[in-house]
Amino acid sequence: MKKINTTRFGEIEIDEEKTVHFPDGLLGFPDKKNYFIMEHKKGSPFLWLQSMDSPDLAFVMVNPFLLDGDYLKALSKDEETLLKNEHDDEVLVFSLVTIPRGMIEAATANLMGPIVVESKSRNAKQVILANSGYSHRHPLIFK
Amino acid sequence: MLVLTRKVEESITIGNHITVSILEVRGNQVKLGIKAPKDVPINRTEIFESILNENINASETPLDLDCLSKAVKNT
Numbered sequence: 001m002k003k004i005n006t007t008r009f010g011e012i013e014i015d016e017e018k019t020v021h022f023p024d025g026l027l028g029f030p031d032k033k034n035y036f037i038m039e040h041k042k043g044s045p046f047l048w049l050q051s052m053d054s055p056d057l058a059f060v061m062v063n064p065f066l067l068d069g070d071y072l073k074a075l076s077k078d079e080e081t082l083l084k085n086e087h088d089d090e091v092l093v094f095s096l097v098t099i100p101r102g103m104i105e106a107a108t109a110n111l112m113g114p115i116v117v118e119s120k121s122r123n124a125k126q127v128i129l130a131n132s133g134y135s136h137r138h139p140l141i142f143k
Numbered sequence: 144m145l146v147l148t149r150k151v152e153e154s155i156t157i158g159n160h161i162t163v164s165i166l167e168v169r170g171n172q173v174k175l176g177i178k179a180p181k182d183v184p185i186n187r188t189e190i191f192e193s194i195l196n197e198n199i200n201a202s203e204t205p206l207d208l209d210c211l212s213k214a215v216k217n218t
Binding site: 026027028029040046057058059060081082096097098099100101104110112113126127128130136137 | 186204
């Protein structure tokens with residue numbers, strides 16, 4: 001177990017298996033490459049992507065398949081390739097959630113730019129599915 | 144910014160593996176052909192910027208997420 005300092009959660013112990021590495025960072029945050037993922041609460045559809053490089057940087061994520069049961073089922077070949085990795089290992093897919101200030105009911109999830117985590121290597125990247133028809137501001141309504 | 148002038152069917156090469164060709168010019172529209180390795184993401188800049196801006200918006204999450212859980216349950 002490793003101890004990490006965070007603004008939101010204070011000092012927490014993290015499981016090394018839950019860490020993820022973004023070799024290219026996230027768009028807008030190119031030099032923040034190390035994060036860990038934790039459940040918001042048991043049974044909650046939300047997870048946290050907390051930066052290990054910057055205590056105050058944390059994103060809310062949601063499982064996009066809870067918002068759209070057919071998510072990623074009808075991608076073009078090129079976009080499908082973007083989701084894969086060289087070893088063809090299993091990947092986990094998450095969507096970042098945006099909550100406009102003071103307007104929690106207007107929260108959206110980014111289905112156009114999912115976070116893809118290789119479950120074995122724990123390497124992650126954000127993929128842009130520009131031709132998929134998915135919105136970067138998909139309403140947060142669970143189906 | 145480097146500025147180059149090219150004609151239709153001419154191209155430029157970026158690094159060793161990326162080639163951008165001018166395929167067609169019609170009025171104020173230019174059709175480009177891009178050859179690049181599969182792991183190089185190519186996007187219209189406005190799409191790239193919309194994802195970048197949305198990441199910045201997403202990083203400004205309110206501290207109290209339980210309100211969100213409640214709001215979602217009520218819908």
